[in-house]
Amino acid sequence: MPSVLPDGEPMPEDGALPPDALRNAGERPLGFYLHVPYCATRCGYCDFNTYTATELRGSGGALASRDNYAATLTEEVRLARKVLGDDPRPVRTVFVGGGTPTLLPAADLVTMLGAIREEFGLADDCEVTTEANPESVNPAYLAELREGGFNRVSFGMQSARQHVLRILDRTHTPGRPEACVAEARAAGFDHVNLDLIYGTPGESDADWQASLDAAIGAGPDHVSAYALIVEEGTQLARRIRRGEVPMTDDDVHADRYLMTERALATAGYSWYEVSNWATSRAGRCLHNELYWRGADWWGAGPGAHSHVGGVRWWNVKHPGAYAQALGDGKSPGAGREVLSDEDRRVERILLELRLVEGCELSLLKPAGLAAAEKAVRDGLLDDGPYTEGRAVLTLRGRLLADAVVRDLVD
Structure with a gap:
């Protein structure tokens, strides 16, 4: 955390x-x-x-x-x-x-x-x-x-x-x-x-x-x-x-x-x-x-983060403050955010592209699709899965994963 x-x-x-x-x-x-x-x-x-x-x-x-x-x-x-x-x-x-x-x-x-x-x-x-x-x-x-x-x-x-x-x-x-x-x-x-x-x-x-x-x-x-x-x-x-x-x-x-x-x-x-x-x-x-994969999890404990159905929240950091909130019958949550559809689209690309199965090309906007085509030509994305509608990193792409992701989320 x-x-x-x-x-x-x-x-x-x-x-x-x-x-x-x-x-x-x-x-x-x-x-x-x-x-x-x-x-x-x-x-x-x-x-x-x-x-x-x-x-x-x-x-x-x-x-x-x-x-x-x-x-x-x-x-x-x-x-x-x-x-x-x-x-x-x-x-x-x-x-x-x-x-x-x-x-x-x-x-x-x-x-x-x-x-x-x-x-x-x-x-x-x-x-x-x-x-x-x-x-x-x-x-x-x-x-x-x-x-x-x-x-x-x-x-x-x-x-x-x-x-x-x-x-x-x-x-x-x-x-x-x-x-x-x-x-x-x-x-x-x-x-x-x-x-x-x-x-x-x-x-x-x-x-x-x-x-x-x-x-x-x-x-x-x-x-x-x-x-x-x-x-x-x-x-x-x-x-x-x-x-x-x-x-x-x-x-x-x-x-x-x-x-x-x-x-x-x-x-x-x-x-x-x-x-x-x-x-x-x-x-x-x-x-x-x-x-x-953006599923649901509840994070319990000081500073823990949770996500349920597009709502993300996080607990107070200090163990004493955490225990005090629960002792008072209150949530220890310090804040939260409700993710927009665009937030969730971007997060799916950020996270799923790191997986061996990659992410669906349907998540990409036109600029991201153009970047994906270039990434295939540059040897950063595997051309086989690409023809089947998925962006999957090559070994070289894994070395440059952060840069590839930045291009694809545009």
């Missing part, structure tokens, strides 16, 4: 949605994102809405404590049931993110999932994921999650090299994420993801190849690999500004992406979104696909 909230119109105190938001809701899957905003330490590159114990001390008091967080978040799940009324949809995906969700006891995560099960019901094939810091779980913890209904886990590996982890302020030791994959498999998790970051200052090609080799060797069925983005206001940005570490380089990012595609494809992984690869269709992250 990003640390800066957008502008928007005021959120009703009861969280009520416009009448049209649930029209034809049965045609869209419903997911839940549960944000756990606590971290043991703050990573130098992180710009998410997270808090360490030191940052919370004296700021929000007991209301901001993680000790009663599961009960607080459960109140928002109950609010969601009231707002969505008699919406009959069972929940298709649940994703617990952060922060570091696994700083909470496993029983707390199971309690939050139980609240969704009780209020909405879970689809028979519901995907239930939690993010995890490799140093914050052990076999017993993972077994308790699996028994409690979680069936997918995502470990933040980032790198296999100690000096790279040190630049990122990651506290786990090399080798621990790979061990976590084995522990998760032993606990009964069929679906396991490893998150990687490339382009860290001081990282060499050999370092990145070692990280890829280690991740592949661990045997997860899903790998996410993201270019490091240096966000203003972070410790890493300040270090770069002081000249302590070099700025990241776009050309290096491109080279590392090509290394990633080559290594993962050789190992049997297929890309299905620009930064995500899986060994099979079943291994994809269904929850993220809800986002990319």
Whole structure:
């Protein structure tokens, strides 16, 4: 969850949605994102809405404590049931993110999932994921999650090299994420993801190849690999500004992406979104696909964002303010926006073009269609799907995805 909230119109105190938001809701899957905003330490590159114990001390008091967080978040799940009324949809995906969700006891995560099960019901094939810091779980913890209904886990590996982890302020030791994959498999998790970051200052090609080799060797069925983005206001940005570490380089990012595609494809992984690869269709992250395909999800927790039927809203950031609002019987929503048809068209292009299936050419206006034709000639869009009415990125197009999208939304 990003640390800066957008502008928007005021959120009703009861969280009520416009009448049209649930029209034809049965045609869209419903997911839940549960944000756990606590971290043991703050990573130098992180710009998410997270808090360490030191940052919370004296700021929000007991209301901001993680000790009663599961009960607080459960109140928002109950609010969601009231707002969505008699919406009959069972929940298709649940994703617990952060922060570091696994700083909470496993029983707390199971309690939050139980609240969704009780209020909405879970689809028979519901995907239930939690993010995890490799140093914050052990076999017993993972077994308790699996028994409690979680069936997918995502470990933040980032790198296999100690000096790279040190630049990122990651506290786990090399080798621990790979061990976590084995522990998760032993606990009964069929679906396991490893998150990687490339382009860290001081990282060499050999370092990145070692990280890829280690991740592949661990045997997860899903790998996410993201270019490091240096966000203003972070410790890493300040270090770069002081000249302590070099700025990241776009050309290096491109080279590392090509290394990633080559290594993962050789190992049997297929890309299905620009930064995500899986060994099979079943291994994809269904929850993220809800986002990319504009489905409905309720984001519970401080700073969490939600989207239902073209209405987007976001919660207050601070855990203390979040708990106070729910304790007062009010929505923790800080603001919202109702998307226009044009907003939704543009978002579909922005998000769907990143997928292996691409986006429909029917979404494009004349200028966008002309740009798409040029992109085919330039080798950025695949000419095969194009003849069938879809814009699908080539490998070169994936390297330039942001620029391609900007042209197509015109």
